[in-house]
Amino acid sequence: MAAAQIDGVETALAEKLEGVSLDEVKRILYGRPYKSLEFSAEATKLAQDGDFQLAGYIVDAQKEQTRAPRLVRVAAIQNRIHRPTTDSVVEQRDAIHQRVAAMIEAAAAAGANVVGLQEAWTMPFAFCTRERLPWTEFAESVYTGPTTQFCPNLLDEEKDDVIWNTAVVISHTGRVIGRSRKNHIPRVGDFNESTYYMESTLGHPVFETKYGRIGINICYGRHHPQNWMMYALNGAEIIFNPSATVGALSEPLWGIEARNAAIANHVFTVGINRVGTEVFPNEFTSGNGQPAHKDFGHFYGSSYIAAPDGSRTPSLSRVREGVLVAELDLNLCRQCKDAWGFRMTNRLDMYAQKLTEVSNPDYRPDIRREQ
Numbered sequence: 001m002a003a004a005q006i007d008g009v010e011t012a013l014a015e016k017l018e019g020v021s022l023d024e025v026k027r028i029l030y031g032r033p034y035k036s037l038e039f040s041a042e043a044t045k046l047a048q049d050g051d052f053q054l055a056g057y058i059v060d061a062q063k064e065q066t067r068a069p070r071l072v073r074v075a076a077i078q079n080r081i082h083r084p085t086t087d088s089v090v091e092q093r094d095a096i097h098q099r100v101a102a103m104i105e106a107a108a109a110a111g112a113n114v115v116g117l118q119e120a121w122t123m124p125f126a127f128c129t130r131e132r133l134p135w136t137e138f139a140e141s142v143y144t145g146p147t148t149q150f151c152p153n154l155l156d157e158e159k160d161d162v163i164w165n166t167a168v169v170i171s172h173t174g175r176v177i178g179r180s181r182k183n184h185i186p187r188v189g190d191f192n193e194s195t196y197y198m199e200s201t202l203g204h205p206v207f208e209t210k211y212g213r214i215g216i217n218i219c220y221g222r223h224h225p226q227n228w229m230m231y232a233l234n235g236a237e238i239i240f241n242p243s244a245t246v247g248a249l250s251e252p253l254w255g256i257e258a259r260n261a262a263i264a265n266h267v268f269t270v271g272i273n274r275v276g277t278e279v280f281p282n283e284f285t286s287g288n289g290q291p292a293h294k295d296f297g298h299f300y301g302s303s304y305i306a307a308p309d310g311s312r313t314p315s316l317s318r319v320r321e322g323v324l325v326a327e328l329d330l331n332l333c334r335q336c337k338d339a340w341g342f343r344m345t346n347r348l349d350m351y352a353q354k355l356t357e358v359s360n361p362d363y364r365p366d367i368r369r370e371q
């Protein structure tokens with residue numbers, strides 16, 4: 001039987017602490033406190049009727065003399081699957097489309113300008129099974145598939161029948177601006193994704209939108225600091241990290257990696273993880289000597305947004321679906337760049353030369369020993 005899940009760190013802290021102690025613990029863990037966003041009655045009702053969490057924060061910046069604030073409302077949506085994995089592919093996908101449509105509507109009613117969804121959000125995360133069918137049938141064309149007709153981020157089946165893990169960026173005009181693919185494919189635990197799709201050939205594209213420049217670092221790419229860095233060097237101001245990851249593997253890392261990337265690269269980062277436990281029809285093993293099983297473990301949600309000054313929002317729930325909305329002042333990116341200067345001091349030329357040497361298979365690590 002699956003272990004009981006707590007709702008989250010914030011809920012647990014609020015149950016045990018109060019007053020100044022609670023405020024101080026939150027400040028130490030999350031940085032400066034944010035004001036809450038006031039939601040319209042419509043947004044609140046949509047969340048209540050739909051039984052999903054709606055949380056919102058204001059991440060402001062210092063007022064400047066020559067530049068107006070660049071305010072943008074970003075939403076992160078975490079969802080679970082809505083039909084058993086034994087239902088047909090179309091039934092499963094349609095049920096998620098319907099659910100996420102209601103959540104996007106709530107985000108829009110909360111004033112969101114940009115909405116980000118989780119990795120492979122239209123399907124169960126079936127890559128643990130190593131089975132081809134029916135799971136590969138969830139792959140769709142970026143430009144003509146049923147999900148792009150509906151909205152972004154899916155598996156992308158392209159010419160030559162190569163499958164990629166793709167996020168699609170759709171502008172406020174409703175047109176596809178472009179796509180970004182997963183650069184780093186996991187080979188850890190039950191994440192047998194290399195069985196299903198290939199490493200990106202697109203590099204680190206950044207998308208100029210009406211609401212800021214956006215990059216997408218898909219899931220396992222968050223463990224690679226240079227992946228975040230390349231999106232930032234290409235001009236991203238907000239980097240989304242659509243993910244699917246489980247508690248036993250990565251939960252202690254989750255709050256650190258996207259947040260550190262925000263600090264190191266003077267950008268906002270948006271970590272989005274699916275929620276719930278997904279059970280598959282056939283047993284699979286994890287290659288670790290443990291008994292065969294039918295579920296992947298608990299996807300712990302906990303989506304959050306981190307700011308370049310190191311502060312971050314509280315997480316969404318570990319167990320409920322939710323919409324997180326944050327009003328960001330993008331001027332904070334420039335302010336942190338000016339204050340900390342990581343871009344000025346990062347010595348890229350030195351690392352470029354060294355990385356070229358290290359990427360040679362004959363490279364020998366530069367370790368000095370006592371003679």
Ligand SMILES: NC(=O)NCCC(=O)O
Nearest residue numbers: 186191219220244245250
């Ligand atoms: N979806 C995915 O890449 N998961 C890998 C596990 C992790 O990075 O936490």
